[in-house]
Each structure stands twice: as structure tokens, then as C-alpha cells.
Amino acid sequence: MNRIAAAVLIAFSGAAFAQAPAAVPAAPATIATASAAAYSLEADVTRAMKLFDVPGIAIAVVKDGKVVAAQGFGVRKLGAPEKVDAKTLFEVASNSKAFTAAALAMLVDEGKLAWDDPVTKHLPDFQMYDAYVTHEMTVRDLLTHRSGLGLGAGDLLWWPTTNFSTDEIIHKLRFIAPSTSFRSSYAYDNLLYIVAGKIIAAKSGKTWGETIHERILGPVGMTTTTTSLAENAGNPNVANAHSKIDGKIAAVKSMPVPNAVGAVGINTNAEDIARWMNVLLAGGSLGKDANGSEARLFSAKQAQEMWTAQTPMRISTPNPKLAGTKPHFAAYGLGFQLRDWQGKLMALHSGALQGFYSKVVLVPEAKLGIAILTNAESGGSINALQYQLVDHYLGTPNAPDWIGAVAAVENENHAKEQARLATTKAARAAKSQPSLARTAYDGDYQDPWYGIATIKHAGGKQILSFARTPDLTGELQHFQHDTFIVRWKERNFNADAYVTFALNPDGSIERMKMQPMSTETDFSYDFQDLNFTPVKKSQ
Structure with a gap:
């Protein structure tokens, strides 16, 4: 638990x-x-x-x-x-x-x-x-x-x-x-x-x-x-x-x-x-x-x-x-x-x-x-x-401590998880770059059940925020290729997550998926169930 x-x-x-x-x-x-x-x-x-x-x-x-x-x-x-x-x-x-x-x-x-x-x-x-x-x-x-x-x-x-x-x-x-x-x-x-x-x-x-x-x-x-x-x-x-x-x-x-x-x-x-x-x-x-x-x-x-x-x-x-x-x-x-x-x-x-x-x-x-x-x-x-x-x-007689x-x-379990996270970090393609310019990832994304999440630049940082969850906002930091890590402003959440983008053949963004970084993250942060697609801008 x-x-x-x-x-x-x-x-x-x-x-x-x-x-x-x-x-x-x-x-x-x-x-x-x-x-x-x-x-x-x-x-x-x-x-x-x-x-x-x-x-x-x-x-x-x-x-x-x-x-x-x-x-x-x-x-x-x-x-x-x-x-x-x-x-x-x-x-x-x-x-x-x-x-x-x-x-x-x-x-x-x-x-x-x-x-x-x-x-x-x-x-x-x-x-x-x-x-x-x-x-x-x-x-x-x-x-x-x-x-x-x-x-x-x-x-x-x-x-x-x-x-x-x-x-x-x-x-x-x-x-x-x-x-x-x-x-x-x-x-x-x-x-x-x-x-x-x-x-x-x-x-x-x-x-x-x-x-x-x-x-x-x-x-x-x-x-x-x-x-x-x-x-x-x-x-x-x-x-x-x-x-x-x-x-x-x-x-x-x-x-x-x-x-x-x-x-x-x-x-x-x-x-x-x-x-x-x-x-x-x-x-x-x-x-x-x-x-x-x-x-x-x-x-x-x-x-x-x-x-x-x-x-x-x-x-x-x-x-x-x-x-x-x-x-x-x-x-x-x-x-x-x-x-x-x-x-x-x-x-x-x-x-x-x-x-x-x-x-x-x-x-x-x-x-x-x-x-x-x-x-x-x-x-x-x-x-x-x-x-x-x-x-x-x-x-109970002779009960254990x-x-x-x-x-x-x-x-033991916490130490193993910390070691796993360290191994994952060390194995990443640290010199890789995103496929697109960072501003190309900005915009609104919509999930069928949650609704809107937004990525935008503010104060020199790239910020991901969830429209209906005031405290769920954090900075996107590049991890490798087209995967980023969102580090939530509320650090007590202990729920930083991977944010990965998939591209269409023409280089546009097809979807955005998320996954908790740590197995110790509370399961109610069900980021893995989200399937965000870009909201097309009206002409």
C-alpha cells in the first residue's frame, strides 16, 4: 500500500x-x-x-x-x-x-x-x-x-x-x-x-x-x-x-x-x-x-x-x-x-x-x-x-516483530526502486534531441475523458498544465528523443511523469501519452490511461 x-x-x-x-x-x-x-x-x-x-x-x-x-x-x-x-x-x-x-x-x-x-x-x-x-x-x-x-x-x-x-x-x-x-x-x-x-x-x-x-x-x-x-x-x-x-x-x-x-x-x-x-x-x-x-x-x-x-x-x-x-x-x-x-x-x-x-x-x-x-x-x-x-x-504465540x-x-523496496530509476536515467540517450523545435510541442491537447491539457512557454520554461486540476502544473524537461519529464510544481505529489509524443509522417504531432516515472507513485495518478491528441486550431 x-x-x-x-x-x-x-x-x-x-x-x-x-x-x-x-x-x-x-x-x-x-x-x-x-x-x-x-x-x-x-x-x-x-x-x-x-x-x-x-x-x-x-x-x-x-x-x-x-x-x-x-x-x-x-x-x-x-x-x-x-x-x-x-x-x-x-x-x-x-x-x-x-x-x-x-x-x-x-x-x-x-x-x-x-x-x-x-x-x-x-x-x-x-x-x-x-x-x-x-x-x-x-x-x-x-x-x-x-x-x-x-x-x-x-x-x-x-x-x-x-x-x-x-x-x-x-x-x-x-x-x-x-x-x-x-x-x-x-x-x-x-x-x-x-x-x-x-x-x-x-x-x-x-x-x-x-x-x-x-x-x-x-x-x-x-x-x-x-x-x-x-x-x-x-x-x-x-x-x-x-x-x-x-x-x-x-x-x-x-x-x-x-x-x-x-x-x-x-x-x-x-x-x-x-x-x-x-x-x-x-x-x-x-x-x-x-x-x-x-x-x-x-x-x-x-x-x-x-x-x-x-x-x-x-x-x-x-x-x-x-x-x-x-x-x-x-x-x-x-x-x-x-x-x-x-x-x-x-x-x-x-x-x-x-x-x-x-x-x-x-x-x-x-x-x-x-x-x-x-x-x-x-x-x-x-x-x-x-x-x-x-x-x-x-x-498469537511467538508472534514475529x-x-x-x-x-x-x-x-529494501525503496532502495531497489531508486536503483532502477538511476539505471533508467543512465541508460537514456542523453545526447538525443527532440524531433521538433520546443515551441512546436506547445498547444492544447484533449483526452476523451479528462479533457484539456495545455503546453506553453512561460518565464523561459515550458509548462504542462491540466485545465480542470489547478495544482497539476509543472515544467517539461527533455529526457530523450521525443520523451520529456514533467516535474510538478507541487513537489509533495511525488508523481513526476514521462510525457512522450508520437509524430505523423508529415512531422506533425499525432498524440501525447504519459506514464508515472516511479512505481511508488500513487495509482490514482493514472496518467497511463490518458490519450491526448492535439486540438486543431480553428482557421
Whole structure:
């Protein structure tokens, strides 16, 4: 998970609200922190923060319906004294997908839709690239990463922050070519969760955020959780985003994603996510209401459906140092990844946005839930703590030192990637020249789904900019032949890319293609999916 991403509900008619659970669980019982036991949660988290260069982490652990830990470590922002605590808000990105899945499950319970309804039944204008897929795509398919879209396809419509509307993003799905046939394989995507969020809003007559607050956050008691960065305004207890710039961790600006909330909209903290995990582990139960009756967010039937394998996932062989992490099965359910650990089912999900990584891990058989929230882009830190904490709270005998092992593997992989980049640079035809004068590459280029990108000279530099993504602008530097490198002005993106031009027989430019330079670039920078052609100038 060195690449992102890597992430609600329904306020329908008045009658629907009358049937919705109204019971709000009491605040968690007194938190028993790890310092009260022989095991030191603080020692593990502090060590991980140091090894993976993470400024702040919040941890929530629930077991058997009780909150075992909900606490913060480190600072909200480098260079500032404010500490992370149990109420500090973090962006949790794709961990929002579980909220969207739960919202749809509630609609299924209420008879407002069925999992296998065609999407077009609820969004008549919905259209994919292929007419057959458009006709056959179901609500279930929206959540299960089996649409035929490639990994992260179309994410540049919302990442980094764009000014496309949600409706524009959904409309542009019809222009994104698939990479595999429908339902043939797993490939993680975000755009179809945006569609799922749109269905929820359409059924409620309110925004995704409003319905999430009314139908999920309120009943669960997640009183400080928000559904947009705008809601965080005025709350000082918010974690700052951090990214690596030239290999050094630094505070950076957050990434608003108002057009992608169905996939990545939730901001939460340790206390609130502990409540959420307990509801999930209870199969959707909110406990007893004032009349002594069980109140539910969604039915036990839907809880089982969400944790039932829908799409098989390929299992790769890990580095020998991490051999014990290899599962016997891996699949995606509805808003959750499913796998086994120590012979038990595990439902989990990661979340990544610029400056934040998070993970939620649930072991239903053990009634164990662990949430790890960080204010840095460190997949290694959340994976290491996942393995370490799950083994501890499951009482796994002779458990390995997962924090040390993951750190060692991450360092090895990074060193290999740096060596590969150096070899590529050394092997280039350094003395080659572009086929055309540099100004001949200037102009507007259009991609079928993204739209316009522009190359122009400014201030003695040649600049590439994306029309609908204000921060996606950078200088073009010659690499070899007709390939350039765009070095983005926002250096925390860590997403510099090759830009290659193909020529027609008459020497004019036929197309412009892009490709990330590094395998460590987040997959949501899906430059490789773009196919730009020059926009012909009007006579």
C-alpha cells in the first residue's frame, strides 16, 4: 500500500426516517489504555512512528463490545506543539466506502432497491464505455471492483483536487475504455463508489453528506465525524496532512474531494471510529432502544452480505520476511476486503489521500476491531501496526516483530526502486534531441475523458498544465528523443511523469501519452490511461 488510492446514507421520505433507528449509544466506557497492562501500545506505536517517519497516529481498539484503547500519539502538525488525541480528526479516505456500502444495505432493508438492480433503474443516464456493461451493471457491481476498469482508472477526474462536479465525473465514465472484460477480474476503482454515492443522494433527496449524518453518524453516536473538509472549519483539533518532499517529511495542504465523497469523504477520530467498529462487529446492531427493543442500523442479513466474498483477489507471494502475512484466500466483499489471519476471517480496508493513510481491521470471530489513523503517506506504518496489533490482541504465540520486518522490506523496496530509476536515467540517450523545435510541442491537447491539457512557454520554461486540476502544473524537461519529464510544481505529489509524443509522417504531432516515472507513485495518478491528441486550431 505505497499507492493510494489509495474510500452514507439515506434520508428518504419522512416515513423512512420514522423507521430508522433513533437510539444513540452512550459514550464509550472508560478507556483502558495499554499502559495499564504489561503490553505497551505506546511503545509499538512510537517505534512505528520513528521507523516510518509519521508525525502523528491515533489508535482505536475494541474487543468484546468494549473500547480497549482510543488514544493519540505524536503531533497534529510538524513544528507545532498540539498533540494528537482521541478526538483529533483524520481524513480516512477509502475507509468511507464501508459507509456507502452500509447506506445501500439500509436501502435494501427498506425495499428501496436491491443489490442486483440495474444501476440504470436508479440512475437512468448512467453509461459505461460498453453498452452491454451499461445494461448489465448492478448496484452490487458498483461496490466490488469487477467492472473491467483498470486500477484507479479515471481517478484524475477528482485527484488531485479538481473542479469537475460529481455529475460530470459520472458522465465521463462513458469515455473510459475498460482494461478487461466485465466481471472477469478484480481491479480497485473509486469512480463507481462515486456513482453509488449518487444513488444514495438520489434516493434521499439530500446530499450524500447530509444523509450520512442523519442515517449513520447520528444513530451510531459519531458526533464529531464529518463528511467534508469544509465541515472541519472552526475545529482546531484536526490533523494536518504530511508528505515526503525530496525524501523529507513535511506538512502540506489537505486535499478537498467534494466531488468524490461516496468513495473518500469521511473524516473521523479514534473515539468515533471505535463506535463504528462496534456496530459493524455487532452485525449492524445499535443495542437496545428506550423501549428495550433492539435498534439496528442494518439487518444481520445485510451484515452477512457485506462480509461475503463477491470478487476473488489474486494472492501474491510476499517478501520472505513477511511470509506469515500471506493469506489462504483474499476477496472483496461490499465495502470491505476479506482474508484470513490465524485461521480467522478478517474484514479490513485501507484509505489514502494526500497526506493521510488509515486502516480499519475487524476480526468478527474474536469481536476485535482495530483502527489506525495517520497523518502521513506511509503504507508501511499502517501495515506494520495492523500485523503487530492484531497478533497481540488475538494472543498469537511467538508472534514475529512485524514492525521491524515491514520496515526492513519497505527500505529494501525503496532502495531497489531508486536503483532502477538511476539505471533508467543512465541508460537514456542523453545526447538525443527532440524531433521538433520546443515551441512546436506547445498547444492544447484533449483526452476523451479528462479533457484539456495545455503546453506553453512561460518565464523561459515550458509548462504542462491540466485545465480542470489547478495544482497539476509543472515544467517539461527533455529526457530523450521525443520523451520529456514533467516535474510538478507541487513537489509533495511525488508523481513526476514521462510525457512522450508520437509524430505523423508529415512531422506533425499525432498524440501525447504519459506514464508515472516511479512505481511508488500513487495509482490514482493514472496518467497511463490518458490519450491526448492535439486540438486543431480553428482557421
